[in-house]
Amino acid sequence: MKFIEFGIGNTWLVRTETELEDGTEYEEKGIVGPIKYHSIYLRIWICKTALIFDSKEGFKRSRKRRKAIKLILGIAGS
Numbered sequence: 001m002k003f004i005e006f007g008i009g010n011t012w013l014v015r016t017e018t019e020l021e022d023g024t025e026y027e028e029k030g031i032v033g034p035i036k037y038h039s040i041y042l043r044i045w046i047c048k049t050a051l052i053f054d055s056k057e058g059f060k061r062s063r064k065r066r067k068a069i070k071l072i073l074g075i076a077g078s
Contacts, residue, residue, distance in 0.1 A: 002035050002077050009045065009070025035077035045070035 003017045016032040019025040039056035047067045052060040054076075 001038075002032075003074050004031055004035060004077075005072045005074040007043075007070065007072035007074075009068060009072060035075065038076045038078060041074050041076060043070060043072040043074065045072075 001019045003019075004015075005017065006014050011027065012029045014030055015027050016030065017025055017027045018032075039054050041052055041054040043053075044051045045064065045068050047069075048064050050062045050064055050070075052062070054060065
């Protein structure tokens, strides 16, 4: 799965995160294609709470181990 993200709180303002089948992941600066569109999402992470609004999966709320502040608009795909 690939995630192209735009926003504040990540290492770079625009990045591509790739998750491999074995569960590992890595990130790269900028947009790395190709990507087959799956959904678009907005992620708001304040302290240890992450709120995710996804066009396919709806609303999710999760607790994280570390504190952060992020405002991310992303595209999920494969």
